[in-house]
Each structure stands twice: as C-alpha cells, then as structure tokens.
Amino acid sequence: MPILNEEAHLAEAVGSVLAQDYPGGMEVVVAVGPSRDGTREVAEGLAAADPRVVVVDNPTGRTPDGLNAALARTSHEVVVRMDGHGVLSDGYVRRAVEVLEETGAANVGGLMLAEGKNDMQQAVAVAMRSPLGMGGARFHIGGRPGPAETVYLGVFRRSWLRQVGGYDPAYARAQDWEMNHRIRKAGGVVWFTPELTVTYRPRGTLRELARQFYRTGRWRRQVMRQHRDTVSARYLAPPVAVAVLAAGVVGGLAWRPLWLLPAGYAATITVGGAWIARGQPPGVLLRVPPVLATMHLTWGAGFLRGPEPPP
Numbered sequence: 001m002p003i004l005n006e007e008a009h010l011a012e013a014v015g016s017v018l019a020q021d022y023p024g025g026m027e028v029v030v031a032v033g034p035s036r037d038g039t040r041e042v043a044e045g046l047a048a049a050d051p052r053v054v055v056v057d058n059p060t061g062r063t064p065d066g067l068n069a070a071l072a073r074t075s076h077e078v079v080v081r082m083d084g085h086g087v088l089s090d091g092y093v094r095r096a097v098e099v100l101e102e103t104g105a106a107n108v109g110g111l112m113l114a115e116g117k118n119d120m121q122q123a124v125a126v127a128m129r130s131p132l133g134m135g136g137a138r139f140h141i142g143g144r145p146g147p148a149e150t151v152y153l154g155v156f157r158r159s160w161l162r163q164v165g166g167y168d169p170a171y172a173r174a175q176d177w178e179m180n181h182r183i184r185k186a187g188g189v190v191w192f193t194p195e196l197t198v199t200y201r202p203r204g205t206l207r208e209l210a211r212q213f214y215r216t217g218r219w220r221r222q223v224m225r226q227h228r229d230t231v232s233a234r235y236l237a238p239p240v241a242v243a244v245l246a247a248g249v250v251g252g253l254a255w256r257p258l259w260l261l262p263a264g265y266a267a268t269i270t271v272g273g274a275w276i277a278r279g280q281p282p283g284v285l286l287r288v289p290p291v292l293a294t295m296h297l298t299w300g301a302g303f304l305r306g307p308e309p310p311p
Contacts (some may be wrong), residue, residue, distance in 0.1 A: 002066025004033035006084030009201055010042045013084050022093040028053045029070040033061030064167040064175045071166055081153040087199040096155035099193055106160035106188030109151025110196025112139050123287035124202035130276040133292055135234045138192050148192035150180040160188050173219035181227055210298040217302025238300030269293055
C-alpha cells in the first residue's frame, strides 16, 4: 500500500485487509510518504497493534516508488496491490488466489466499486460507475470475466513482477496500466472477474477531483507516447472534446452558431447526468453534471498538456 495524506481512510483500508479469511500467511506492507497529516502516526499505530502490518519509508511520496519499496519488503509469492482509498470485499484475497490458479493469469482484478460517504463523493461515484463518466472499462462498469487490458489494483504472481521489472518509477500516475501493458506484451494474461470488488472512496471536492483527473490525463498521454499500440478512441475522446469546446467558445465570438458546441455539451451532461443519477438524493443529482464536466475537461486538458517533467 503506497500511502500519502491518507489519515482519514488508512485504518479502514488496512482493516479490510486484516479481516480477510485467506487461509495462508499474510503481511500488509504500508509505504508511507511525507504526509501533511497524521498518516504516519496512524500507520505506526496499526503496526503496533498487529504484527502483520509493516511500515516502510517512501521518501519521495511518489506512488511507483512506494509500490517498489513495499515489494522489496514483501516475501510471499502472491502480491495484492492496495491503496489508501480502497476497502477489499469479503473473501477478496482468497478468491483472487483461486482465480490465479484456475486461469494461470499473471494478474487478477475486479471492480473498482466507487461509493461515497456524502453527496459530493456519491456524485463522483455515480459518474465513475457510468460509461458517460469513465467510458466502457470493465473494472469501472462491470462485465463478463476474461482477459482485459488492465484491472483495478490487481493480485499478481511475484514471478511476473520480477519478469517485467516491477513498476516503472518514471510514471507518477498510470503506473498500473503501464505495467499491465508490459505484462501482456511479455505474454502474460491480465484477468478481470466481477466476483472481486474493491470499494473506492472518491475525492470529496471538485478541486481535488480536478487535480486527480488532470494529472491522470497527463500521464495517460505518456503511456501512449511510450506504447504507441495503446492509442484508442476512448482515450482520445476527452482531449478532442476539450479542443472542440474551446474552438466553439472562442469561434463563437466571430460566428455565433459555434456556441452550439459548448451548449450541446452542457445539455448532454445535464440530461445524461440526471439519467445516471436517477433515484439518488437531490444533493447528489445536482452535483453529477459538474462532476462529469470536471472529469472530462480536466482529463482532456491534462492529456493535451502532456506528461509532467521527471522528478
């Protein structure tokens, strides 16, 4: 578990791992970055309360560095990827190991089940679970079990992590997608099964959400730059939308009919947001359209901006 500024969620995340009914040995390695809150104190308290919890340092605070530091400290032949915003479903580890054996896969994963604890988080969760918000990836919206491009987090055979060299430290984000791509290029199978779910706690403000999606878009551009065979219409849609909307807003100053482009987009996310949020409380329903716009436009803007400079 690579952790940074997760005081609010860490105990719940670690608790969901320790509660697993896996019949074999298990350890939980928490790689703690230089947090601005009480994350380290929470992590050390959890380690003091249960010898299965181990805390290691991640001086840079970067996710791939934390993942590789945690991997270096582990000893078992099955590695479960976890983060501070997740809660494993009952039986997750046991069933994942069974699926590894049944399929011969290199990595097994399931659903990223976004669930909020307040109206804003729940609005983000509704958007994340819909094709209108996140596209058609099975680990967001569900689907049949089988080989996949990537999965959420993942349960790996250590031999495959060794073979591909672990997580690429050049990727501050998108490191899971990028490593799964290398696994598939090397002949390994990444397997999705909806039996496995990890409850995910979304960001709680539009500002936090925008920062998250902007950085993700920047790093998804780097994946495409390094691995040209990953280019797809699904990932090009947000930057194209940003460019078209910008052209409509600016061009509309000279030719007003172009303002139909941003107006049409606003109408689409308003009506579509109301549809995917049907049955939700009014506070959630009203927040879904701005959440959708934030996700689309910041991801697209980040993609157009390109990757962050190396650390």
